[in-house]
Structures are given as structure tokens and as C-alpha cells.
Amino acid sequence: MKVETKTAVIIGATSAIAQSVARLLAERGIRFFLVARNEVHMRSVSADLLSRGASGASLFVADLRMRDVHADIVARSIAELGKIDLVFIAHGTLPDQLLLDHDIDATLDCFMTNAVSVISLSHRYASVLEEQGSGSIVCLSSVAGERGRRSNYTYGASKSAITAFYSGLRSRLAPLGVNVLTVKPGPVDTPMTTNVAMPMKAAVGVVSADIVRAIDKRASVVYTPGVWRLIMAVVRAIPEGIFMKIKS
Numbered sequence: 001m002k003v004e005t006k007t008a009v010i011i012g013a014t015s016a017i018a019q020s021v022a023r024l025l026a027e028r029g030i031r032f033f034l035v036a037r038n039e040v041h042m043r044s045v046s047a048d049l050l051s052r053g054a055s056g057a058s059l060f061v062a063d064l065r066m067r068d069v070h071a072d073i074v075a076r077s078i079a080e081l082g083k084i085d086l087v088f089i090a091h092g093t094l095p096d097q098l099l100l101d102h103d104i105d106a107t108l109d110c111f112m113t114n115a116v117s118v119i120s121l122s123h124r125y126a127s128v129l130e131e132q133g134s135g136s137i138v139c140l141s142s143v144a145g146e147r148g149r150r151s152n153y154t155y156g157a158s159k160s161a162i163t164a165f166y167s168g169l170r171s172r173l174a175p176l177g178v179n180v181l182t183v184k185p186g187p188v189d190t191p192m193t194t195n196v197a198m199p200m201k202a203a204v205g206v207v208s209a210d211i212v213r214a215i216d217k218r219a220s221v222v223y224t225p226g227v228w229r230l231i232m233a234v235v236r237a238i239p240e241g242i243f244m245k246i247k248s
Helices: 016-026 039-051 067-081 104-132 153-176 204-217 227-237
Strands: 007-011 031-036 056-061 086-089 136-140 179-185 221-224
Touching: 007 016, 007 067, 016 031, 016 039, 016 086, 016 204, 031 039, 031 067, 039 056, 056 067, 067 104, 086 104, 104 136, 104 153, 136 153, 136 204, 153 179, 179 204, 179 227, 204 221, 221 227
Parallel strands: 007 031, 007 086, 031 056, 086 136, 136 179, 179 221
Antiparallel strands: none
């Protein structure tokens, strides 16, 4: 059953997928709390959402790798929105695995951005929604988190971490009236993947529409496009000895 959403926190609000999701939600007159690192870009996003019907859009500029700012983000969003109906965590990075292979600091930075900061923010907002007894927390994971491929195993491992965390968080919060949704896109045609050779890149609009439908249905996990559910079932079934020989 579709649940009415009046307020939404969008973290990583300048990412292509986050913008597309927010545009669909703006048509419902939602009030937003937007968080991103680039203030100029975020102001442009805010203006666009207001033009599409959003009832308001507050901004918070932050480098999400800095864990000390996470508590301030949560506190400010509560002060601006009051009751929070939706938290969508959509920030991330897709580094070059060949560079990470010989750079431990860059590898740890990838985990800090894609996993540690996501878990920190999700944990904090979980407590808020638990106290409310309502709301949804949504994060962008990836089909890459289901198997460690040679070409992007660090990225995949960081996504695997949040997939596992969200699975447990879902079990914890479901009896308390809070929905936890893990989004697992395949490759998406965004600025982050422009120079990355990937098969079957999906349009951002297709992915964002799938996400909004899943939010409305209070789904637990959504693969987008849906064909990736079948593809990943096959990938997971490949024996490790054979999978190790796949170079992609």
C-alpha cells in the first residue's frame, strides 16, 4: 500500500540518480532536506525541485567522509523538517580498481565514502525513525556487491558491506513500523560512468522510477532494471574456481 510521503532527506543530492528520484517526489509537493558537497550544484538542484512542485528545500553542505558532521546533519534535518518520512542515501564513488590495487589509502577512502559514511548516517537516522515508529530508509547499493569481480572488487566489497548492514537493519526495524529498502542497480548511464565501459547501461529515468515504486510499495530489496535479479542469480551460482578466471 502506498504510504504518503511529505518530507524527505536526500543525501548525495547532486548525484544523477538522487536528482531523478527527487524530481519524481517533488511533483507530490514534498519538502526536502538536501545534503551534498558542492553548494553551487546543490542550489541548482534545489531550484529545479521547487520549480517542479516541491514545498521547500533546505540545504546542508558537507563532505560526507567527515564522520563528525553526521550528527549535525541529522539534527539539522529534524529541526528543518520535523517528522521525517523518507531518508534516501545516494552518495558514492566509483574509483579505478587498477589504481586501488597499489594504493591502500585510496582503497580505504573508497570504503569510507561508500560504506562507513553510509552506515554511520543510516544508523543515526534509524534511531530517529525508530522513535517515530514510521518512515523509510533507502540506500543505493549495487549488483556489484554480490560478487567480487576482478575489475571492481573494492567498489563491490564496499557495496556488499552496506547490503549486509541493511539486511540486518531491516530485520531490526520492520517490527517497529520502519521500512528499510536496499536498491541494487546494474550499470546506470550517469556522469560517474561516462568513461567506464559497462554492458547494459540503464537510463537514469528507468532506475529512478523503479526506486520510487519500491519506496511506495515499502519493498525490502529492488533490482533495477529488474532483469538484474535473474542475472545475479546466475552470477552467484558460478563456482569460485570458474569465476576467478573471468577477467571482467
